[in-house]
Amino acid sequence: MVELENVHKYFYKGTEREVHALDGISLSIEEGEFSVITGQSGCGKTTLLNVIGALDSVNSGSIMIDGEDITKLNQDQRADLRLHQIGFVFQAYNLVPVLSVAENIGFVMKLQGYGDEEIQRRIKEVAQILEIDHKLTAMPNQLSGGQQQRVAVARAVATKPKLVLADEPTANLDSKNSQRLMEMMLNLNQIENTTILFASHDEYVVEMSRRQIILSDGHVEKM
Numbered sequence: 001m002v003e004l005e006n007v008h009k010y011f012y013k014g015t016e017r018e019v020h021a022l023d024g025i026s027l028s029i030e031e032g033e034f035s036v037i038t039g040q041s042g043c044g045k046t047t048l049l050n051v052i053g054a055l056d057s058v059n060s061g062s063i064m065i066d067g068e069d070i071t072k073l074n075q076d077q078r079a080d081l082r083l084h085q086i087g088f089v090f091q092a093y094n095l096v097p098v099l100s101v102a103e104n105i106g107f108v109m110k111l112q113g114y115g116d117e118e119i120q121r122r123i124k125e126v127a128q129i130l131e132i133d134h135k136l137t138a139m140p141n142q143l144s145g146g147q148q149q150r151v152a153v154a155r156a157v158a159t160k161p162k163l164v165l166a167d168e169p170t171a172n173l174d175s176k177n178s179q180r181l182m183e184m185m186l187n188l189n190q191i192e193n194t195t196i197l198f199a200s201h202d203e204y205v206v207e208m209s210r211r212q213i214i215l216s217d218g219h220v221e222k223m
């Protein structure tokens with residue numbers, strides 16, 4: 001479902017190429033995968049996730065998502081792709097503080113124009129899988145970090161996106177919560193066949209992922 005072909009990404013300082021962050025990455029991700037991009041700090045994990053998620057552009061190469069080359073899309077088309085086809089989970093949970101847990105989970109569905117009944121049904125469904133169904137009326141600041149991250153995951157998957165990208169989702173969690181989050185995400189992957197791609201160097205994330213894609217200096221070292 002995702003095919004990268006010889007992707008290069010540079011970061012510039014003025015007109016000088018400062019960093020060759022992705023140095024010819026070719027890679028494919030199949031539907032239903034539960035995989036991690038891992039490797040040492042600075043090897044390009046976040047950059048790779050960001051270009052797959054159309055959050056950042058590439059200098060050359062192609063990135064096909066379900067047969068469409070997303071490097072050819074304009075700004076509006078990229079925003080549309082992010083809204084409709086990709087779910088994002090970041091290390092900072094990025095919940096909306098003035099909305100309840102249920103409203104946070106339903107937020108992206110609402111933007112997509114789903115009806116209220118469908119939204120309520122889906123909120124209950126994902127909240128159950130992620131074991132936050134007893135917290136639906138709470139506000140984010142009344143939750144633990146682990147619970148907040150599970151709400152962020154619920155929001156990312158509520159719309160049944162083709163692909164969920166999670167950048168260091170356990171970075172702010174202790175080991176117990178990291179393990180729980182991973183178990184629940186694996187559960188979700190199995191129940192709903194959601195394709196999930198992590199970028200992480202956390203041992204729990206790496207151990208529980210079914211495939212490890214190891215980067216080194218912007219190259220794929222092993223996959």
Ligand SMILES: Nc1ncnc2c1ncn2[C@@H]1O[C@H](COP(=O)(O)OP(=O)(O)OP(=O)(O)O)[C@@H](O)[C@H]1O
Pocket residue numbers: 011012018019021039040041042043044045046047048201
């Ligand atoms: N906006 C930017 N401007 C300039 N250089 C950048 C920028 N973003 C990333 N880089 C550089 O690109 C390289 C890859 O960074 P990236 O954040 O993808 O690595 P990472 O593997 O996710 O690292 P970490 O595990 O520390 O988060 C690094 O050398 C980094 O300094």
